[in-house]
Amino acid sequence: MIDKSLKFERSDAYRLSVAPMMDWTDRHCRVFHRGFTRRALLHTEMVTAAAVLHGDRGRLLAYHPLERPLALQLGGSDPALLAAAARIGAEAGYDAIDLNVGCPSDRVQSGCFGAALMREPQLVAECAAAMIAAAGPVPVSVKCRIGVDEQDPEAVLPAFLAMLAGAGVRRVAIHARKAWLQGLSPKENREIPPLDHDLVLRMKAAFPDLAIVINGGIMDLDMAGGFLDRGLDGVMIGRAAYRTPALLGAVDRRIFGAPGPDVEPEAAVLAMLPYIEAERMCGTGLQAITRHMLGAFQGRPGARAWRRRLSEDAHRPGAGPELVAAALAMVGERVAA
Known part of the structure; x- marks a missing residue:
């Protein structure tokens, strides 16, 4: 069984995390993944701030203590609603709160949040600042894309990160693909837009005081370790961790330096x-x-x-x-x- 007394540092947990994935990373999935790694940061599926405030909060925010360290990912674009939801998440015992600025689904776009917010950096900064103030000691991060549609990531992403840093954000997870809000399905947006890992690496060089986590197309721990060796603060693995969860069995030893053996x-x-x-x-x-x-x-x-x-x-x-x-x-x- 998993050692429930395990102590961890929140910042350390970001070295490797499992991405929030709609319809996938529910509480049952997270308990299973925790059986492979005690140290990696796990994420909930995205939950809208409105749902947290007005929905079945007990069901939406339920988690097993074994899942920790665990981050709650919130979606929304109203600073006051997001602040209230972040406060509730912090009081519920989540170890971190994340703001979704990367999901490209039609449902998310219609609510004016997710990847569509890449066009609204000032609003994202206001949302993040409100969440940070409300969450107290619980860290707040942002997960974003490198841009959307016709945006030039080389110009858009640095300005976006500068705005977030100015609002007090200290950690950003960057999915190293554009999101095409028109013309591609959510599934296609995870596969078709080309990856630009080098851009994310350049952002770390440009923003050395900002903790940057890379996401997108990371298929194994060799690749994950390579990004850490090149100076990134963390690696987020999505579909590979879900489809081949056994790769998580070596995470504690290879990424966090914990003594073996690996979990089979x-x-x-x-x-x-x-x-x-x-x-x-x-x-x-x-x-x-x-x-x-x-x-x-x-x-x-x-x-x-x-x-x-x-x-x-x-x-x-x-x-x-x-x-x-x-x-x-x-x-x-x-x-x-």
Whole structure:
């Protein structure tokens, strides 16, 4: 099981983080990822400030203590609403608060937040300043793109970062792609706009006092370590961490310098069994949890049998940790064969 008494420094946790991803990084996903790494910073899915204030706050902000260190990502464009939501997040025990200025979905654009705010740097600065004042000692960061649509990132991004720094922001995560708000779907915006990692590196040189975290197209820990070696303050991994979560098993040793051994997928799966049983007793269907675990053995013998068993049977009424244990045994059988 995970050591719940682990002490950590918030700033250290940013060295490697798992990106906030809509429909993916829910609380079940985060508990699973925490089974691989005790030190990486995890993020919630984006939650709008209005939802925090007026929605089912208990459901939206729920997390298991095992998930920490954990950041709450907020969406919105009203400084007062964001400040109130940031205060609530800080009081709920989140270790960090992040403002989304990168999501390109139509729903987000229609609400005038997300990546559309790259066109409104003054408003973003006002939002961030209000959140910082409201969150107290809990750090507030901003996650952004390098630009949107016809903007020239070489001109837009430095001005954007300067505005944020002037508002008191001390940490920015930069997705090293433009977002095309017109003409590309959210999925295409994660893949088609070309990456410009060098621009992010130049921003660190231009803003040495601003902690800069790089995001976008980072597929493994070799690549992550390379960016840290080149002076960036942190690396954020998204789809690679979700699709191949086993890569997180070496994070504590390779990125944070903690003593080994690395966490193998089998251990992370076994650590989930008590959690799955507790969630079953609360009425959570197994599929809601195991959908995040399908990639646990990606690239290994038995991975297909693991995925098939969970995909075919996890939705059945009453399915619980016994099914996961049986699927895990199938992986062992394939390895032995």
